[in-house]
Amino acid sequence: MKTAPSPLPICVRVNDAARMIGVGRTKLYELIAAGEVETVKLGKATRITTASLHDLIRRQRGAG
Secondary structure, three states, X not given: OOOOOOOXXXXXXXXXXXXXXXXXXXXXXXXXXXXXXXXXXXXOEEEEEHHHHHHHHHHHHHHO
């Protein structure tokens, strides 16, 4: 019996998001403060939407 692949996450922890785009936590928080990356609060936890990470990279590729 074949199992379905795990769905891709729609949001990730700050450390994971920073690792995904190859920056440090400080730079990621700068991007958040500048409105470049979207966050979601789940209780006290801050999560980064993976869609906003993809959008950031897409914008940066277009700017180069």
